[in-house]
Amino acid sequence: MLAVRNLCVRYGRTTVLDDVSFELDDGEILTLVGPTGCGKTTTLRVVAGLERPSAGTLEIDGVHVDRDRFVPPEKRRTGLVFQDFALFPHLSVAENIGFRVRDRARVTHWMRVLGIETLADAYPDTLSGGQKQRVALARSLAHEPSLILLDEPLSNLDAALKAELRWEIRAALKEAGVGALWVTHDQDEALSIGDRVGIMRTGRLEQLGPPEQCFSAPASRFVAQFL
Structure with a gap:
């Protein structure tokens, strides 16, 4: 339903995303987590159509996107949930x-x-x-989107409400049967909500897998320390 292949984003000489690849199935929740500036929000913005890729491709429910074929956000059948509600x-x-x-x-x-x-x-x-x-x-x-994109949806809420609302949002997404890409800086949120978790660092995916696998068998020292 969503396939990201060798995605790169560069601003001048600065590389923000470096060869990022992953897939997202129908009804699956994939959380992207990492420190500030790791590229997780840029990844979401490229999928949403708010940023143009420098290299690589996207396939969103049959819609192809690359550097030379830009598809505007309203043509992508995606729903975007912002941290400031909008x-x-x-x-x-x-x-x-x-x-x-x-x-x-x-x-x-x-x-x-x-x-x-x-x-x-x-x-x-x-x-x-x-x-x-x-x-x-x-x-x-x-709007019955093919894909829901959530950009730090709980970051403006207090801790007690975060814990309650994360499960309500997860349940609603599962009832809708829609795939979701959920960006967060909160390790607990990422590990508890995601069917799979992607841990990002300096524009690259350090590890991608089920939460229990990423936690118990980290692929690098960075993943171990971060989780």
Whole structure:
């Protein structure tokens, strides 16, 4: 469903991503984790269509992307969940979720699944951080994307809420049966949420595998220390 092959991103003489390759299956959650500046967010931005690759290819649900064939974000059938929620302040919860969604039943369904039905008429400035993130996720899922991209979705929440919401988001993604690429700097979050985990360092994938394998059989000293 998503295949990344030999992906490179360079800004002048600076290499931000260096020969990154991985695949993501339908319904699978892949978490990318690593220290600040390791390239995980750049990887997500290239998949989303917010950055252009310098080399390598992407295949997103049959859509081919490379340096010479750029496909804009709206043509990629991806949903993007930002860390700052990115809700429309002048629209209610139901209107945010239903923006450009023709089937209103999908709006109702995801509000129910994520426990925000009673907030349908509320506006973003009245919501807590956790409620805003549920709305942002519901908005993405209501469009029935082929792939969900989550950029540090819990980083603006307190520790207690993070622990609760990570499982709600995981359950919603599994119910939707949609593949997800989840970027985080939190090792606990990456290991507990991901079906597979990719540990990144200085633009490269140091290790990619099931969480228990990465933790118990690290491929390098860096992975061992980081996890």
